Amino acid sequence: MFIIGELINGMYNNIGKAIAKRDKPAIQKCALSQIKAGADALDVNCGPASKDPALDIQWLIETIQEVTDKAICIDSSKPKVIESGIKITRNPVIINSTTADSDKLGILVPLAKQYKAKLIGLTISTKGIPQNKDQRLELAAQIVAYCAEREFPVEDLYLDPVAMPVNVAQAQQKDILESIREFKIISDPSPKTIIGLSNVSQGALIRGLINRVFLIMALGAGLDAAILDPLDSELVDTAITSDLILNKHIYCDKFLDAYRKK
Amino acid sequence: MAAQLIQEKWQGEISTITIGATKAEGGSRAHNIKIGGEKSLPCLFKEGAIPNKPKIAFEVWDIAPVEWPEELSREYGKALTDPFLWAEKCAKEYGASSICVRLQGAHPDFGDKAPEEEAVFIKELLGKIDLPFILLGSGDDAKDNLLLPACSEEARGERCLIGSATQENYKAIAVSALADGHSLIAESPIDVNIAKQLNILISDMGLPLEKIVIDPTIGALGYGLEYAYSIMERARLAALSGDKTVASPFICFVGQEAWRAKEAKAGDSRQGIMWEILTATALLQAGADLLVMRHPLAIEKVNKYIDKIFDNR
Secondary structure, three states, X not given: OEEEEEXXXXXXXXXXXXXXXXXXXXXXXXXXXXXXOOOOEEEEEOOOOOOOHHXXXXXXXXXXXXXXXXXXXXXXXXXXXXXXXXXXXXXXXXXXXXXXXXXXHHHHHXXXXXXXXXXXXXXXXXXXXXXXXXXXXXHHHHHHXXXXXXXXXXXXXXXXXXXXXOOOOHHHHHHHHHHHHHHOOOOOOOOEXXXXXXXXXXXXXXXXXXXXXXXHHHHHOOOOEEEEXXXXXXXXXXXXXXXXXXXXXXXXXXXXXXXXXX | OOOOOOOOOOOOOOOEEEEOOEHHHOOOEOOOEEEEOOOOOOOOOOOOOOOOOOEEEEEEEOOOOOOOOHHHHHHHHHHHHOHHHHHHHHHHHOOOOOEEEEOHHHOOOOOOOOHHHHHHHXXXXXXXXXXXXXXXXXXXXXXXXXXXXHHHHHOOOOOOEEEEEEOOEOHHHHHHHHHHOOEEEEEOOOOHHHHHHHHHHHHHOOOOHHHEEEEOOOOOOOOOHHHHHHHHXXXXXXXXXXXXXXXXXEEEOHHHHHOOOHHHHOXXXXXXXXXXXXXXXXXXXXXXXXXEEOOHHHHHHHHHHHHHHHHOO
8 A cells, every 4th residue: 555644644643843943853753754664755734823834845855855755745725825836846746636726727727737637636626525335436537527628647546535633524534435346447557545544533532443444345345545644653654554465565474574675 | 638547656666786797896707697686566666666687697506516407418519518618608698687506516416525625616617707796506505504604604705695595594604605795696486575574583693684685486387487586576565665684686596497397398399498588588577686597598688588678767
């Protein structure tokens, strides 16, 4: 599984402060600890308190690029912020994210193509978050069709069915999992699938267990990538073991170490 | 419309291992050889770079070999009783590019030579023959734990490939390889899970994965060749998909296995040579990077085969 570490987000107190004070070591330490724990890419989000996100995102990316060449996942709902970040990114880059709305697709798909970036597509639209599997599939198909028309490689598209908290939308969980499986058959080559995992346990008491079980079920449904907390070592161990059961890597007695070494 | 070939895109790469250090590199070899470095499956030159041709090492023993079939021993004649003469014949007469010396005489059942004695032998051999060397122990774990460190130290700076480490016995030899600047053969019993595990155990000792060559253990034609083939293929597919823990070149002891086959010993019909050639060429297709072989004619033919494949790419 492709793991995107979620911890560099201004929404978290320590990161918000580090951005405000331009504290490079704090950001770099957070980046390296996530990579050491198994992250393949790092999500970067200035957070809601940033007064100048277009500038802050550049500082964050530059700071991270000083210590790693892992992929950067530029996370903002504002295309202008993404554009500002992607211009100065030398590492492989993932855009997080577009929705199914044509005004966003119209900016972000050409941008992803221009910078050879991967693109996360949320199956939501101005009408809001879909309430069932069919609505998710319809939005997914719109995004795939738009990418295919503009010759953006569909295998570089990561479709996100949008995880919902289990204590709010219990009835939707099964639909979300089934959507992952069905996204894969929308086109050939298949789009990739991704989930923002922490959402599923938002507001719940026993978060770690819920995250782990949801991740196993999603991987079983064919999930390719997740944005998650890589410092939760039980969660990452769970993902590695799921991949093992799915024959995605060769077993050996030290398979957990082996995964982190690769 | 012309049919379009579907080509895989690989993200992984096999490690490149250099055997032998020249004077400029701190050793005393006339040249070095490089193995590995593939970014594609064997012979699929269009899917990724295959920078190094597979290499063949001549197998030489420190004692006169026991039970070598007549077809094989006739070729070397009396040189078999003198390892210096034997190695020189390989180098001068047959144009060997590297030598694999097996210290069989240190085995408790084959003379039980002392580690110090073998270390002196290695020093002398390295002095007389300036080719890259592969150094093999006797196959007895307890003895090799004394023997290989002594020989490794004597060969310090010559960047040899030494072996073999196994899952039950890898620590002493890994430490020696690390201390003396050699690469290491990691031997697993036709088992990809153990091959991977052993690579991790060795790298945990501090020897980088990029200094390990996998001996997957092979069977000759008719004796499990296809099983070895499938193990090598599985490891190679994982490596090219990005798993660095199995991204090591393969060494295959072709001569040893081929000449054990009863078909190889059947009269003087040159069947043994054919057996060795066919075992070797099949393993090249499985991804073998370094073959250790015995009969000079078999080696000549397989080298021609390698040249033909690479020259027509």
